[in-house]
Amino acid sequence: MRWSKLFVxxxxxxxxxxxxxxxxxxxxxxxxxxxxxxxxxxxxxxxRVHQKVAAIVREEINxxxxxxxxxxxxxxxxxxMESGRWDTMGDIMFRFQDRKGAEVALGVTHxxxxxxxxxxxxxxxxxxxxxxxxxxxxxxEARPKSGLLRVREFAMKDSYSFDVDAAGLDAAFDAHxxxxxxxxxxxxxxxxxxxxxxxxxxxTDSIEFMTVADAGEDDVIVCRACDYAANVEKATSTLPTIDxxxxxxxxxxxxxxxxxxxAALEEFDGGASAERQLxxxxxxxxxxxxxxxxxxxxxLNLQKLADATAAIDIRxxxxxxxxxxxxxxxxxxxxVAVDHHPVITDIALSGRVNMTTGANEDGYHFRGVSVARDxxxxxxxxxxxxxxxxxxxxxxxxxxxDRCIExxxxxxxxxxxxxxxxxTVSDADGKPVPVVMGSYGIGIGRNMAASVEANNDxxxxxxxxxxxxxxxxxxxxxxxxxTLAEGERIYHQLLAEGIxxxxxxxxxxxxxxxxxxxxxxxxxxxxxxxxxLKAGEAELGYRATDTNENIxxxxxxxxxxxxxxxxxx
RNA sequence: CGGGUUGUGGCGCAGCUUGGUAGCGCACCUGCUUUGGGAGCAGGGGGUCCCGAGUUCAAAUCUCGGCAACCCGACCA
Numbered sequence: 001m002r003w004s005k006l007f008v009x010x011x012x013x014x015x016x017x018x019x020x021x022x023x024x025x026x027x028x029x030x031x032x033x034x035x036x037x038x039x040x041x042x043x044x045x046x047x048r049v050h051q052k053v054a055a056i057v058r059e060e061i062n063x064x065x066x067x068x069x070x071x072x073x074x075x076x077x078x079x080x081m082e083s084g085r086w087d088t089m090g091d092i093m094f095r096f097q098d099r100k101g102a103e104v105a106l107g108v109t110h111x112x113x114x115x116x117x118x119x120x121x122x123x124x125x126x127x128x129x130x131x132x133x134x135x136x137x138x139x140x141e142a143r144p145k146s147g148l149l150r151v152r153e154f155a156m157k158d159s160y161s162f163d164v165d166a167a168g169l170d171a172a173f174d175a176h177x178x179x180x181x182x183x184x185x186x187x188x189x190x191x192x193x194x195x196x197x198x199x200x201x202x203x204t205d206s207i208e209f210m211t212v213a214d215a216g217e218d219d220v221i222v223c224r225a226c227d228y229a230a231n232v233e234k235a236t237s238t239l240p241t242i243d244x245x246x247x248x249x250x251x252x253x254x255x256x257x258x259x260x261x262x263a264a265l266e267e268f269d270g271g272a273s274a275e276r277q278l279x280x281x282x283x284x285x286x287x288x289x290x291x292x293x294x295x296x297x298x299x300l301n302l303q304k305l306a307d308a309t310a311a312i313d314i315r316x317x318x319x320x321x322x323x324x325x326x327x328x329x330x331x332x333x334x335x336v337a338v339d340h341h342p343v344i345t346d347i348a349l350s351g352r353v354n355m356t357t358g359a360n361e362d363g364y365h366f367r368g369v370s371v372a373r374d375x376x377x378x379x380x381x382x383x384x385x386x387x388x389x390x391x392x393x394x395x396x397x398x399x400x401x402d403r404c405i406e407x408x409x410x411x412x413x414x415x416x417x418x419x420x421x422x423x424t425v426s427d428a429d430g431k432p433v434p435v436v437m438g439s440y441g442i443g444i445g446r447n448m449a450a451s452v453e454a455n456n457d458x459x460x461x462x463x464x465x466x467x468x469x470x471x472x473x474x475x476x477x478x479x480x481x482x483t484l485a486e487g488e489r490i491y492h493q494l495l496a497e498g499i500x501x502x503x504x505x506x507x508x509x510x511x512x513x514x515x516x517x518x519x520x521x522x523x524x525x526x527x528x529x530x531x532x533l534k535a536g537e538a539e540l541g542y543r544a545t546d547t548n549e550n551i552x553x554x555x556x557x558x559x560x561x562x563x564x565x566x567x568x569x
Numbered sequence: 570c571g572g573g574u575u576g577u578g579g580c581g582c583a584g585c586u587u588g589g590u591a592g593c594g595c596a597c598c599u600g601c602u603u604u605g606g607g608a609g610c611a612g613g614g615g616g617u618c619c620c621g622a623g624u625u626c627a628a629a630u631c632u633c634g635g636c637a638a639c640c641c642g643a644c645c646a
Contacts, residue, residue: 009580012580037638513607531605
C-alpha cells in the first residue's frame with residue numbers, strides 16, 4: 001500500500017474525552033473513530049489489526065480442533081425464554097420488535113444458538129466437538145468506556161465444547177487454557193489466569209485471563225510469593241483467629257445512645273472492637289428482604305452474594321424497608337433471633353461467640369452474642385471482600401491487588417444448556433445422556449486495545465510484528481527520481497516476499513513522516529533518502545527499541561524478511 | 570442508576586461573568602521559498618456556536634426544558 005492513497009487521519013492531539021492510553025493512541029493514529037458511546041468505526045489501519053488478531057485467534061482455536069461457524073446475531077425471544085435467560089439477562093440485552101410485533105434480541109452470547117444446532121448430535125461417537133464463531137455481540141452496557149476496551153458492539157470469538165462426560169470437558173477446557181495463553185503471547189499481551197466468578201452461568205471451573213493495566217476494570221487479588229490469583233469476586237484469604245474469650249456469655253442488651261456506626265461502637269465504653277462486632281446489612285434479593293451478616297470490619301462483595309444466592313436483582317434496602325423489616329434504623333440493626341427474613345451469614349463468623357451487634361431498637365445493642373446460638377442463619381456463604389495485606393490462602397504471604405483488564409474467559413457450563421435444548425447423545429450403552437458443555441470467550445477489539453495498553457511509549461503505539469497493521473514502512477525522505485525508484489524497488493521486492501509493507505510516498509516533510517510512522521507503531525522502518533543512497537545505504541529502524549542501523553541497499557530486503565519471519569514464529 | 574465535568578469548523582481551545590451576530594493554534598486549499606525529526610511567507614475555504622422553547626430591538630452569551638459525550642461509583646455471560 002502507498003501511504004499517499006491510504007486513509008490514515010492522524011491527529012497531533014487526542015480528543016479531550018479520550019483518557020485510556022489505547023483509546024487516545026488508536027484515535028490519534030487514525031485507527032478508530034467513535035460513532036456514539038460504545039460503538040466505534042474501524043478505519044483501514046484499525047481493521048487490519050482487528051483482522052490479524054482474529055486470524056491468530058482462529059489459528060489457535062483451529063489448532064485445538066475448533067470448527068468455525070457463523071451464527072446469527074439477531075435472535076428470537078423464544079430461544080432466550082427457553083433457557084430462562086430472557087429474564088436473567090436484564091438490561092444488558094438489546095431487545096426490540098420486528099414488523100410483526102415479535103420480540104427479538106441482539107445476541108449478547110451464543111450458548112443458546114449453538115445448543116440448538118448441537119441438538120442434532122446423536123451419538124457419543126461424534127464427540128468431542130469444539131465449535132466456534134467470530135461474531136458481533138451486542139451488550140447494552142451501563143457504561144461504555146475507554147475506547148475499544150468496553151463497548152456495546154464488538155466482535156468476539158466464542159467457542160463451545162461438547163463432550164460425553166466431565167473428563168472430556170476437562171480436556172476441552174485445558175486445551176482452551178493452553179490455546180488462550182498462546183494467543184495472548186502472540187498478541188504481545190502479558191496475561192495470567194485467575195479464579196473467577198461464574199456469574200449467573202453456574203458451572204464449576206471458571207478462569208478469567210487478565211492483563212494488568214490502569215485502564216482495567218477488574219480488581220485481582222494476587223500473591224507475589226506463590227501463584228495464587230483470583231478476581232475479588234472470588235478471592236479468599238486466611239484470617240488470624242480472633243480471641244473471643246474463654247467463656248460463652250449470655251446475651252445482654254445494653255444502651256448505646258448515639259452510637260450508629262461500627263467505629264463509634266469501638267470507641268464506646270462497653271463496646272467492642274470491630275472484629276468482635278457483627279455488621280448487619282439489609283439487602284433486597286429479588287424483592288425478598290434479606291439480612292446479610294458480616295464481621296464488623298469486613299466488606300461485602302456483591303458478586304459473591306449474587307453467586308451464593310443466584311439472585312438476579314440485588315439492592316440495599318431503603319430506609320422504610322429497613323424500618324419495616326427490623327423495627328429500627330440503620331446503626332442499631334442486628335440479626336439476633338430474626339426468623340421472618342432469610343439470614344445469610346459470612347463463613348468468617350463461623351464459631352464466633354461473645355459478639356456485639358445492634359438490638360433492632362434504636363439506641364441499644366446486644367453483647368454476648370453467639371453466632372450459632374443467637375442467629376437463625378438460613379445460609380452460610382463466603383461473602384467478604386478480601387483486602388490487600390491479608391494472608392494468601394495458599395502460602396500465607398501478604399496479598400496485593402492489581403487493576404486488570406479481562407481479556408478472556410473460559411468456563412465449564414456443564415449440562416444446563418444441553419438439558420434445556422435437548423442436546424443428548426447415546427452413550428456406549430445406548431442410553432441417552434446430556435452433552436457436557438464448556439464456553440470460551442475472547443473479545444477481538446478488546447485484545448487489540450489491550451495490546452496497545454501493553455505496548456506503547458511517548459511516541460505512540462508499538463505493535464508486535466504479529467498484529468501490526470503493516471510490518472514495515474518505507475519512508476521516502478525525498479520524492480526525487482532516484483529515491484522514488486529505489487523505494488519502489490524495495491517495496492515490490494518486499495511485497496513479493498509476502499511482507500505487509502507500506503510505502504510512505506507522501507509529499508510531506510521528514511519529521512511528519514517519522515512522527516506518523518512512530519505513532520502508528522510499525523515495527524520496522526526503512527528510511528531512504530539521497531544522503532543514504534549516495535553511500536549505497538538505507539537506514540533500518542526498530543520501533544520497539546527506538547534504535548536504527550545503516551544497511552547496504554542490497555541487503556535490506558533479505559534482512560527485513562528475516563526479521564519479520566523470525567518475529568512471527 | 571447516583572455523583573461530577575463538558576458540548577463553539579476535522580482536532581485542541583478562547584469568547585459567555587458585563588447580550589451587539591464568532592476568533593486563535595493545528596489540519597485543509599493555492600502560490601513562492603524550503604526540505605534527514607511535526608517549515609516560512611502570502612493569499613484562501615470551511616462553523617445549524619448540541620437541540621428546543623423563552624426573554625430581548627438583538628442570544629454562542631441570560632432563563633427553562635431536553636439530548637449527547639466523558640470521568641468516578643454502582644452495574645457488567
